[in-house]
Amino acid sequence: MDSVLDITLLCKVVDNFGDIGVVYRLARALTDISKGGESLPLVGTSLPPTPSAGDDSSPATPPKLNLRIIADNLESFRLLCPQIDPAKEEQTVNGWQIYNWNAGTTCLNAFRKKQPRIIIECFQCGRPDWLETLLFTEKVPDVVHIIMLDYLTAEDYAETFHKLKSLTRSARVQKVNFMPGFTQKTSGLILDKPFMESLNARGCRIDSKSIAAGVHAECTNGGSPSAESKESFNAVFFSYPRDWTPAVRALQKFNKEKANGALNVLLARGAGYESFLNAYTKCADSKVSAGKQLFTLTELNFLPQTEWDSLLTRTPLLFIRGEDSLSRACLCGVPFVWHAYPQTEEYQLVKVQALLERMRPHFAPQDFEHVERCWQIYNTTNASARDLEDSLYGFLRAYSDLKLGFADFSASLLKNGDLATHLLEFIEESKTF
Numbered sequence: 302m303d304s305v306l307d308i309t310l311l312c313k314v315v316d317n318f319g320d321i322g323v324v325y326r327l328a329r330a331l332t333d334i335s336k337g338g339e340s341l342p343l344v345g346t347s348l349p350p351t352p353s354a355g356d357d358s359s360p361a362t363p364p365k366l367n368l369r370i371i372a373d374n375l376e377s378f379r380l381l382c383p384q385i386d387p388a389k390e391e392q393t394v395n396g397w398q399i400y401n402w403n404a405g406t407t408c409l410n411a412f413r414k415k416q417p418r419i420i421i422e423c424f425q426c427g428r429p430d431w432l433e434t435l436l437f438t439e440k441v442p443d444v445v446h447i448i449m450l451d452y453l454t455a456e457d458y459a460e461t462f463h464k465l466k467s468l469t470r471s472a473r474v475q476k477v478n479f480m481p482g483f484t485q486k487t488s489g490l491i492l493d494k495p496f497m498e499s500l501n502a503r504g505c506r507i508d509s510k511s512i513a514a515g516v517h518a519e520c521t522n523g524g525s526p527s528a529e530s531k532e533s534f535n536a537v538f539f540s541y542p543r544d545w546t547p548a549v550r551a552l553q554k555f556n557k558e559k560a561n562g563a564l565n566v567l568l569a570r571g572a573g574y575e576s577f578l579n580a581y582t583k584c585a586d587s588k589v590s591a592g593k594q595l596f597t598l599t600e601l602n603f604l605p606q607t608e609w610d611s612l613l614t615r616t617p618l619l620f621i622r623g624e625d626s627l628s629r630a631c632l633c634g635v636p637f638v639w640h641a642y643p644q645t646e647e648y649q650l651v652k653v654q655a656l657l658e659r660m661r662p663h664f665a666p667q668d669f670e671h672v673e674r675c676w677q678i679y680n681t682t683n684a685s686a687r688d689l690e691d692s693l694y695g696f697l698r699a700y701s702d703l704k705l706g707f708a709d710f711s712a713s714l715l716k717n718g719d720l721a722t723h724l725l726e727f728i729e730e731s732k733t734f
Contacts, residue, residue, distance in 0.1 A: 304364050304365065305364060305365045305366070305367055306335075306364045306365070306366050306367065306418075306419070306725075306728070307367045307369075307415075307417065307418040307419060308331065308366065308367070308368050308369070308418075308419045308420075308421060309368075309369045309370075309371065309417045309419065309420045309421065310324050310327065310328060310368070310369070310370045310371065310421050310423060311371050311402075311420060311421065311422045311423055311426055311428060311429075311432075312324040312370070312371070312372045312373070312423045312424070312426060313372075313373045313374075313402065313424075313426040313427070314372065314373060314374035314377045314378075315424070315426075318377055318380065318381060318571075318623065318625070319623035319624040319625050319626070320423065320424050320426075320624075321372060321374065321377050321378050321381060322381055322606060322623070322624075322625035322626075323423065323424075323453075323491070323624060323625045323628075324370065324372070324423055325378065325381050325382055325606055326491050326493050326496075326606065326625065327421075327450075327491055327720070327721060327724075328368055328370060328395075328397060329395075329493055329494075329495070330491050330492075330493040330494070330719070330720075330721035331366060331368065331721050331724070331725070332366060332368065332395065332396065332397075333493065333494045334721055334722060334725060335364065335365060335366035337494075368396070368397045368398070369397065369398045369399075369400065369417070370397055370398070370399050370400070371400045371401075371402050371408065371429065371432075372399070372400075372401070372402055373401075373402035373403060373429075375387035375389075375399070375401055378399075380603055380605070381605055381606040382394065382395075382605065382606070383605055385399065389401070390404035390407040390408075391404070391407055391408075391411065398411075402429050403429070405429065405430065405431040406431075408429065408431050408432070409431040409432075409434065409435060412431075412432070412435055413435065413439075416435070416441045416442075416443065416445070417432075417435075417441075417445055418443070418445065418446070419445075419446050419448065419728065420432075420445060420446070420447045420448070421447075421448045421450050421479075421724075422447055422448070422449050422450065423450045424450070424451065424452050425449070425451065425452070436471065436473075436474050437470050437471055437474070440471065440473060441473060443473070444473050444474075444475060445473060445474050445475070446475050446476075446477070446731075447469070447474060447475070447476040447477070448476075448477055448478075448479045448724070448727075449467070449476060449477065449478045449479060450479050450481070451478060451479070451480050451481070452481075452624060453481045453482065453490075453624045453627065453628060454480075454482065454652060454655065455482065455483050455652070455655040455656040455658070455659045456651070456652065456655040457655075459480040459481075459482040459483075459484075459487050460480070460482070460484060460486040460487055462478045462480050463478065463479065463480040463482070463486060463487050463488065464477060464478065464479065464727070465477065465478045466478075479724065479727065481628075481720055483631070483656070483659045483714060483717070484659070484717065485716075485717050487717075488720045488723040488724065488727075489714065489717035489718050489719060489720050489723060490628045490631070490632060490714055490717070490719075490720055491628065491719065491720045491721055492632070492715070492718070492719040492720075492721075493721070495607050495610060496610045496614070496629065496632070499607075499610050499611045499613075499614040499615075500614045500632070500633065502611075502614070503614050503615050532563065533563050533564075533565040533597070534560045534561075534563045534564050534565065534617065534618070535565050535566075535567055535615075535616045535617065535618070536552070536564065536565070536566050536567065536616065536617075536618035536619070536620065537566075537567045537569060537612065537613065537616045537618070537619050537620060537621070538566050538567065538568050538569065538577055538620045539569035539571060539573070539619075539620060539621050539622055539623070539626060539640075540571075540572075540573035540576075540577065540620060540622050540640045541572055541573045541622055541640055541642065541643060542572050542573045542575070542576040543573070543576060543682075544576065544580065544686070545573070545576055545577045545580040545581075546580040546583060546584060546686065547686045547687070547689040547690035547693065548577070548580070548620075548689065548690070548693055549577070549580045549581050549583075549584045549595065550584060550690050551689075551690045551691075551693040551694040551697060552564060552566060552595075552596055552693075552697070553584065553595050553596060554694050554697075555694065555697040555698070555700075556594070556595070556596040557594075558698070559697065559698060559700065560596075562594060564596040564597065565596065565597040565598075565599055566596055566597065566598050566599065567599050567601055567612070567616065568598060568599065568600050568601060569601050569604075570601060570602070570603045571622070573622070573640075574600075578598075578600070581595065581598050609626075610629060613626070613629050613630065613633055614629075614633055616635070617635050617636075618635065618636055618637070618700065619633065619635060619636075619637035619638070620637065620638045620640065621637060621638075621639060621640070622639070622640040622641070622642070623642075627639055631710065631711060631714055632711055632714055632715070633711065634707055634708040634710070634711030634712070635704065635707055635708075636696075636700055636703045636704060636707050637707065638675060638676060638679055638693070638696065639653065639656070639676065639679075639680075640679060640680065641653050641680050643680075643682060647681065647682060649680055650677065650680055650681065653676055653677065653680045654677070657672070657673050657676060657677075659710075660672070660706070660710050661673075663706045663707075663709040663710040663713065664703070664706035664709075665702075665706070668699060668702045668703055668706055669706065671695045671696045671698075671699040671703065672696065672703065672706075674692045674695065674696075675692045675693055675695060675696035677692075678692040678693075679692070679693065
């Protein structure tokens, strides 16, 4: 591998912050590995580095990194990384060169001076016209390698497509798929240093013995609601829009019967923010709820990514959406409900069921029934209000029984290792890169 590794990340922002969130996290993870020379950036844990398959030796020291990021929505990027200036066509942040996808002349001139060597094309985003010109019309003199980092999915094709090569219009441009995922036959999830430090800081130490045993250590906070507890029991709510009145009613029951009146829902900004707030207001004003406490609702300001990570790792119940937040929830090891991006012909249910099948072995059958029913109805666009309320309350009522299964699933993901490390190992193994 070259002493300086040149990587260009491409990102088009489709789902608000999920796409750029993964790109930002990957950039930070690659940089941390490059600076620290560690196989896995898990500072503060006793988890040993994960060697490449068939290799018992310590990994070589990573090269220095020249990282360029091309994004089409710098305003969304700025909300996650406040140092970004959306008005600039070209800027340097955290040692990265950041380019506006749409600033064709600026980008083409910059990349003509220093041609890209490795391009990571994220989430089937395609390539800007100016880059197509550089690669296929002007025909760069050296081979360029495109790594197609695809969407996170638990579907079987993730294993089939991982590291599968595909053709381009030029022999000088070589392309290969690289799949994140939930099994050892994929590249896993990003285990970046700040997130793992947040996970450890909550008092839930991640060590090699607990991972090998398939369980998390008991956390010192973020526990279960109990009759004796007087402290707030927090739940993050982050969703896509829909009528959330049934969810508010289920949470109200949970607050009264299981959370000792201490439930505090932390409502995250995003597309589903207004619909949940409207449902909460509607229930609070209704005759049915008159004189009855719903639960405390705390409206969150938009949080930069590292602060969002810290919140998720400290919260014992999560309702999340989006690829990046899904991956974090899976790693947190606490009960969570995933709202998948709604698709035509309800295809999101295929993705939801695929993830459920990955999770199933980690739960007792009677406990998993609550998870499966809740997730399926939660993600069915035209589910009845009664079914949504009942299935969600069934999940909440079983909260304490579900904790071990979610923790066990999280431990299995940590054993798969770090996507950023696997990516650098793949580049090293490929030699021609």
